[in-house]
Each structure stands twice: as structure tokens, then as C-alpha cells.
Amino acid sequence: MHFQGTSVAANHRGPPHNRKQINNIPLGLVLSCLLLLSLLLLSSGAPPQDSQTGVALTLTPLDSLHSHGSRPRPARLINVQYIVTFAFVCFLYSICQNSYLCSGNCWFLASIGALTSTDEKTKDLINQVIPADQSFSKNYAGIFHFRFWRFGKWIEVVVDDLLPTIDDDLIFVDSKTSKEFWPALLEKAYAKVCGSYADLDGGFISEALMDFTGGVHMEFVLNDEAPAYLWNIMDRAAKSQTLMGCDTYQGESREAVSSEGIVGGHAYTVTGVSKVMSKRNPVHLVRVLNPWGDTEWKGDWSDESSLWDTVSREDRKWREKLDNGEFWISMTNFTKNFETLDICCLCPDFLDRSPGCHWKSQRNFGKWIAGTTAGGSMNNIETFWKNPQFRVRIEELSEDITHEEGAENMLVSLMQNHEKRHRRSQKNYSIGFYIFKVRGESGKFSAEFFNDKTPVAKKSFHNLREVTEFFWLEPGEYMIVPCTKNPGETASFVLSIFSKHETHFEYIDETEENEDDP
Template identity: 55%
Template sequence: MSKSELLSKNSRHKTEGYGSFSNPNKFFNQDHQQLKHDCLIQRVSFIDETFPPNQQSIGPGILSPNDLANLKWLRPANISPNPAFILQGISRFDFRQGELGNCWFLASIGALTFKKCVFEQIIPSGQTFDKNYCGLFHFRFWRFGKWVDVVIDDKLPTINGRLIFVHSKDPNEFWPALMEKAYAKVCGSYTDMSAGTPAEALMDFTGGVHMSILLSEPPSNLFELMNRAGSSSALMACATPLCGSTSNTLSSNGLVLGHAYTVTGVEQVTTNRGKVVNLVRLWNPWGKGEWNGDWSDRSPLWQTVTPEKRLICLSIEDNGEFWMTVDDFCSFYSDLDICGMSPDFLDRNSSRWWTLSYEGQWVAGTTAGGCGNNTDSFWTNPQYPIEIRAEQFDSNCEKNLLVSLLQKHDKRNRHQVQNHYIGLYIFEVNVLLFQHLPSSFFSSHAPVAQSKSYRNSREVMEFLFLTPGHYVIVPSTYDPNKTASFLLTLYSKDEICSYDNSGDDEKNFIEKVFNIYYYYICHYLVII
């Protein structure tokens, strides 16, 4: 067995039991093929009892009593005379936000329309209102390390025959409304989709690598990074800061505060005076309302570039899409989220990235030691020793390790989830350890890297640089004695191997010591 084969085997072991894209877990144990077969045999239209067409699936607080009294769940054939799942391809201009405050989700769908390969893994092909139609559709999302297949019926909430939530500009097209319903089912109700960050949906669309960038402190290579992301399978979305505690406030520059936008393109232009300008194109999921500053649709600055470049870039329509400089982007937006199916966008080189994932748990009273301020209990947190190995280590590389810590939720309804403040520390050690580090180690050693801050978000991530060597990663909640499950994922430019000593019994300990020795024996045999 070669070294790479052993590492590949080790990586598969770490993710064993996860629902893969090719074989996703069945959400609520519903098999769409079996359900469709049964409906066709019985000649009935599917009704989803796990997400029924009633007020429970709408949820509280988003519709008035009068609207609820007039609410009717209709199938597309009762809304449109010629319903179609997709009409003439997909586009961000296909749909507009409805009465639901889920711009974060729709901005993510806008990004999805640019990446056909990602779109097709979320929305399986062959779904129509024609052949073998029985009122059943299904979608796939990545949820906390597992792909799930989500079945829905096609009864949609309407008032006076019109869709009340997301709707297509063409009344005959229904993929956006059906996808929104499937995600509402995952979240627990339509109400549970209110308010959020694009990163959540972007990750659930890709199941891949997430990078969050604070635009008040942008990296020096931000434009290059966005350009690489745009050329890969990555999706990008961003958000404006809140105005006090109120979202959806329109500012004088045309931007909506506390609102999510899709990044739909990046472009470099040269003016007739030879100035090179880096531009970002953004889209408002409302389908209207645009930036009115430099390089906006009617900005005179467009007259300083060639007619050919204007023809390629400029569209003077109130469709919610506009250009602005990268500098203005960083000034008027708070954060940028990039999610890709692979880590390739992280670095200009096309080198292989190594991946390791672990499922873990903090348990109050045993393995929930809190942050480093808790000197007596911090050492009880789960610990993950890793070794970074590099035969041709690039010391000029700025960053070579992306670490993601994701909280795993066990609540049915998204709004019932209470995120803990989470973060992580990384310590350097002399050898790859086989035992849990004691309290004395942490009292005498400082971390070589750590989270910038502890945040009460679904995920925290750090992109950093580590030289070849041995390290221990310690994820934790800020306060001790907080019980929660998590997913720890590492993406490294350099070869990594690891040993999980996060708190197993003696039998597993001995087994893992054997496995690590087996690795080095195989590695030695490969060398000689």
C-alpha cells in the first residue's frame, strides 16, 4: 500500500457514514423513487405529510391573520396554464424575492445560477410537469457533513392565485418556488428561513470549502482571489452592514443596508488615461434597486473605457445588477463569503489539497472545557493532533491551511437553534502525540495560531500558515460546560496525517496507536 493510498484510506475513514452526493441520505427517510412509483401506480398526486400544505409549514409571524385566511396551497397547474420546471435555461434574473425575509437564501441561488455543475447537483435533472408527473419533486442539500435528498409535493402557498414567496418573472416557471419550499422543509418552516447569512446556504449548496472575508480588513490579493473563485466552481455572496438593528434600509447611494447580494462577476478595465480599475459586479435579489455611485449603470466613468468593453460589461437596466470598484465594495459591504466544491480557488497554484474531517462533541462536565481563559478545564476539550509533512515545502507561501469548525444542530426548526460562541486554538508539539495533553502543557505553551475571535455563528474558519511539524488543534466553546456536536475540517496544501485522541476508550486508543504505527511502517517501506 502506497503512502497516498494509506492517507486516502485514512481520509475515507474520517468521513465514513456521511451521505455522499451520489448516495445521499433520505431526508425524513423518504425515498423519492419509491414514492413516485407508488403515486404513478395508484394514479394519485403526491401530498407530503412530513411538510404538509398548511399553516404549520408556513410558520408563525410572517403572514397577517387576513392573509392566512385567504391563503391557498395550489399546484402549478392551478396557478399557470402551462407550468414548466425550467424555461429557457436558468438565470439570476428569473426570479424575485417575495414576502419572506430570505434575501440571504435568494442571493445564494443567484450565485448558483452561474455554476451549472453545482446547480445540477442541487436540482437533479429530468424533473418536469410532463412525463410521469405526480406532483413530487426532490432537491439535494449538504447538511453538516452529509448530503440529503429532500422530497416535497408541489403545492405552493398563494393568495388570490399568486405566489406569495419567491416567484419567477415568467409565471409559467416554478423551479425557484419549489427549491425554496424544499429548503423551507429543511429549515422547519418558511418562517424559519427569515434572516440569515449567505454563507449558510452557499455551504449547503456546495458541501465544500468556505472562506469568509471581513471587508474592513481585506487581504491584499482580494481581487485575485475573487477572480480565481469566479473562474472555478465557487459561489460568492456578500452583505451590507446593518443600520442600527433595522435591516432593509435604503441608503442614499442606492444600497440596501442589512441586505444580502450576489457577486456575479469581476472585471479589470483600463481607462483612456491608462488607469487600471478593478471592478466587482453585484446583484440585488429584489430584482431592482442599484448602487448609484462610481461605475454604476449611468456613471460617466463608463465613457472612459473602450466601446467594446462597455458592450461586454454595461447593461443599463433596473434589474438589480451593477458594477462598483473593489475599494467601494470593501467600504460599503461588511463581509464576503466564498464557497467552493474544492479548495482550488484558495491558491494560484493548482497543487493538490489534502482534506481531513472529524465529527466531535463537547459534553458538559467531561469534554466541554471552554476557551483558554478557563485554565483548569481547557485541557479537557477534544484534541486533534496532526502532522504537516512537505517534501517540497514552499516557505514563500502566504497561507497553506484552512481550518473550519462547524456546529451541528439537532433542532427541527432553524429558529430554535442557539449557536454557542465557538473558536479554536492550534499548539505546536515536538512529536505526533498519542495521548491527551494535560493541563500543565497549556499552562506553559502559547498557541501558534487561534481564532481571531469566538463567534456565535454556525461556523468559524481560519486560513493560516503553518510550517511542517506536529500540532494539536483544540476546538472549544467560549464558556465551559456547553454541550454541542461539531464538524472539524482541515484543508491543507501540504500532506497531513493525524491521530484522533479526542476522548475514546482504551480499546480504541490501542487500535489507533496501531494504525499510526502502521502508517509509518508503510511510509518507510515506500521510501526503501
């Protein structure tokens, strides 16, 4: 009997706890059959080919893999008993140990660091991505499953535990803990979703963080643009169910290391924040993890910094002299050395100090189709009206909700999806959106409506998978128009809104006629 592992989409909001299937066969039944027949799952009947791993793009020479490469199961490599523990785990990036791979999936490694560096309060996030009912001993059949949120839907991904190696060394993600194989299995499942291992070369940490949470993504530009209250937001985020990551500025060469130990063009994990008193002055600190497991910040508040001698013994407990890639850095130096901060969470309630504030989320799906609904930006006024249109009605804000720190009450997210099999073949369009104030009009708005209308808010165009923006919008009715910068570009999209208010969000049917139309 042979079962082939496949990815199964669950078309609902939450994790697909009851929709675990392989080729429409319940996952539990597959596991039972494998155990009954004493078989191990094999996702493919043939040895790994270049098309499966994508190594043709990253391995030199290829004959090294053909002559030495194999896919043993973890049990053959070491006596392993479990798939995951909830202790903090650092990872070795295989490029540090061999020259078979290019160094391009630090964004995914950093996202794994964010997922596993959390404590008990975010255990639900880990269980959501890595179901806990799996091991290499009890009911072991070589079958493992993971969950990812992909373009508005949770999908279940099943893989066998045959891991790519060269001379019994894992080629891709490796763990410093010798019996931890779940990072490699998680990477294999994610590579399957993206097309191949090579499709993990190059990306943004926000992509994987979104795929781990299915919630809301917030990006903060650092340096001079960082809001003064950003550390307070990070502090509240660290105390709730959030994942945080950051990126550095691109250096003169790929992943060049500065004199102070910061890797250029590199993704890091934010693992915590703290406030200490130094010579009676408060200092805001950020704890950052390099997913390589080494190469740390060497400046103020680093492991060897003398500034730790100026704090109390109680505060000194935060200092760890370990060459594990994790370090403390002041908020000032953090905003100078890192370009962006990404925060992903299930719900942005932590943004407000008011316990009565609960953000509500809604989501709509749409598609830009060349020649019909792909009208481009407002620079293309003759076709702009053809874009999909969505109506939003914002109710009055409750009195117990405070207005503080920017006072934004609406977050809008637009994510594009080209539905390509391989992630690297998916070329993102430049996307953005406009928000217009409307006053009770019904039906789709025609070209005449936009001739003399100025949007009350907009998101500038970026060549990214997802763009997001916070706004303050007064109670009333609005129209959101998501679009590509250029007309005639076909792609699916997910438009999501998160609001402090009671909000009504709906697609404006193209078949209806606006009462103001001639």
C-alpha cells in the first residue's frame, strides 16, 4: 500500500483540526493503515530529484549531491524520541558548515526563532502550526503534519520524515539540539507549500510569520521614522500572543558583517524587551536573535558590555554571556541598525491599554482580471473604476475605548496571490489601495464618481506580497478600492480590515447600478 502526501486546504477561518486528509482520505485512517501494516509513509516513490529539492539552483557541483546525497529518516541518524519540545531552540544555518547552499532563507529561520522563543502564553501558536500529537516513538509511521495559513485559508500539509542529507549531515535547517528534528520537518512542509527548498531562497520574515498566525501583520519603519511610543507597543506585544522579527539594511555585499557584529540584509528575531535602570536613568532594551546561532551585536548592552555593571543585580539577570546569537541592544541602537520591525499576531488588542478595546477582523476575497476588473491606479482614471470596490461602514466608538499613541482605529491589509506552484516564479505586482468617503450611495461606483473625488486615505504602492496601513477614520461610510499600480494585471487578492469599531464590510456587486449613474 502506498500513500502520497498532499496539501489539503481547509476553507474556514480557524485551524483545520477536523479536516486532516490525504487525497480525501482522513489522516487518522492513513495513520491507522500504516501502523496496521507496519509501513512508513513515503511521499514519493522515487529518490529525491532536483525538481523536488530545487537544488539545481543552489548546489555546486550537482554531482556531489548525486553521488553523496540521500534522504535518511531521523531514526537512522540518531536515537530520537520526540518531534518538539517547548524549550527555546537555536538553529545552525547549514551554510555555516558547508558550501552546498546559497544563504537566502534567513527570513524563514528567523520566523522559526520567533515561533519557538515564546513562552507558555503563545503555546497555542506553536500547537496550531505544529500539532502536538506527533512523535518518533508512539504511533510512529513516518508521517507528520503541519498547518499554515495561506492567502486566507488554513491548509494541512503532510510530509514523510525523509530529510535531505549529504554524508548524513542535514543539508538545510539543522538544530543545535541533536535530537530536535522538528525544525527540519517544519521546513520540509513549508518548502512543499512553496514548491521546493529552493523556493525558500529570499523573502521577508513577515511572510512566514503571517503563514504561522493567520492574523494581522504590522510593519514599522525604523530609524528616524520610528514612532516615539514604539518600545511601549513592543513591550505590550511581548506580553501577548505575538511574533516579532526585524530586518537590517543591505550592506555592500550579501550578508556582510559590520564592525559591530550586525549582518547586512539579514532577518532577525525579536525575542523580548526590558527596561533597566542605569545610573538612575531608565534604558529601554530589545533582545534580538540571529538565526545563525552566532555573530552578535558588539556595542552597548551586548554580552560583554561594561554597561551591565551600572545596573542592579536584579537587572543583571538579563545578561547572558553565551555565543548563541542572542543579544541585548538599546532601543536607540535598535532603530539605527535595523530597517524594519514586523509584528504578527492573532489580534491587535495589545495596541491599546484599555481592557474594553477588542479589535474585530473581517476578510473579503477578490480578483483582478485583465480587461475587466484590473483597472490599475488612479493615474489610469479611465479604467480605475473597474477595480473591485468594497464598502465599509464604521459605527460609533465605545466610550470606554481610549484614544492614545497615534489614535488609529483601522488597519487595512491587502495581500496578492498569483496561485503559482513555485514561490520563486510568483512575481509580485506593485499593489496598494485607496479609501474614499461615501454618503449612502448604492451599487458600484462609475468612472464619473472618481473624476472629482480625492481619497481620504491611501496606501502607496509596493512590490510586496502584502501591504498594510493604519488609519484613523471617523464613523461613517467608506469605499476601499484595492488595485495594482498598472492596469491589466491579473491576480487574486485578500482584503482584510481590523477595527476597534463595530464595522460592516462587504463587496459592492458589479451587477448593481448606482443611483447616481446616468
